[in-house]
Amino acid sequence: MNMYDRLIILIPTFNPTDKLIKTINILKESGFKHIIIVNDGSLENEIFSKIDVYRVLKHDVNMGKGQALKTGFKYISKLDFDGVITLDDDLQQDILDIKKIADYFLKKEGIYFGVRTFENAPFIRKMANKMTSKIFKMKYHEDIGDTQTGLRCFPKSLLSSLLEVDGSGFEYEMNVLKFLVKEKYNINKVHIKTIYNDNKSHYHAIKDSYKIFKAIFK
Numbered sequence: 001m002n003m004y005d006r007l008i009i010l011i012p013t014f015n016p017t018d019k020l021i022k023t024i025n026i027l028k029e030s031g032f033k034h035i036i037i038v039n040d041g042s043l044e045n046e047i048f049s050k051i052d053v054y055r056v057l058k059h060d061v062n063m064g065k066g067q068a069l070k071t072g073f074k075y076i077s078k079l080d081f082d083g084v085i086t087l088d089d090d091l092q093q094d095i096l097d098i099k100k101i102a103d104y105f106l107k108k109e110g111i112y113f114g115v116r117t118f119e120n121a122p123f124i125r126k127m128a129n130k131m132t133s134k135i136f137k138m139k140y141h142e143d144i145g146d147t148q149t150g151l152r153c154f155p156k157s158l159l160s161s162l163l164e165v166d167g168s169g170f171e172y173e174m175n176v177l178k179f180l181v182k183e184k185y186n187i188n189k190v191h192i193k194t195i196y197n198d199n200k201s202h203y204h205a206i207k208d209s210y211k212i213f214k215a216i217f218k
């Protein structure tokens with residue numbers, strides 16, 4: 001039995017590039033065999049015919065990252081696994097950091113967030129994340145350090161609660177963070193590398209940051 005067989009990797013994606021194939025290959029080579037992709041209403045895309053994963057779930061129309069995560073959580077909650085690790089689809093998380101999160105979880109089950117330092121991040125993304133993290137700390141008295149990280153690990157027992165959290169877009173991840181802090185869950189923060197590439201992101205710095213700020217104060 002592979003050491004990571006009790007974990008699911010969940011990747012929401014919309015109009016992915018070949019980076020998704022590379023991400024999946026790296027994961028599988030590193031021992032992560034159970035990978036679930038949520039195709040969030042992508043246009044005609046041959047990428048999905050080239051990937052071999054545990055399951056591809058599909059939205060007929062684009063519903064947002066939050067709803068894609070919820071679709072994955074709902075499906076995984078019915079499976080016999082211990083936990084789920086959420087990732088982005090474009091190699092923005094280093095495999096060594098993913099394995100580090102997985103190893104921590106397997107050693108002691110809990111909630112783990114990969115926290116970036118943003119030393120290599122584009123200026124706008126760096127400032128937006130620092131600002132949201134600072135405002136979050138002021139309002140909720142919890143220093144997360146990276147409120148928008150996509151690398152998160154949850155025990156299966158928490159998924160039913162996460163399905164009840166509001167939000168369908170990028171703001172969902174902020175709402176999850178608010179829920180965890182308000183309910184006094186322990187969030188284990190793990191330092192990870194900051195990786196950005198030249199892919200066009202579906203995250204719009206101004207529009208989506210506004211939604212996230214709005215979610216903080218809601």
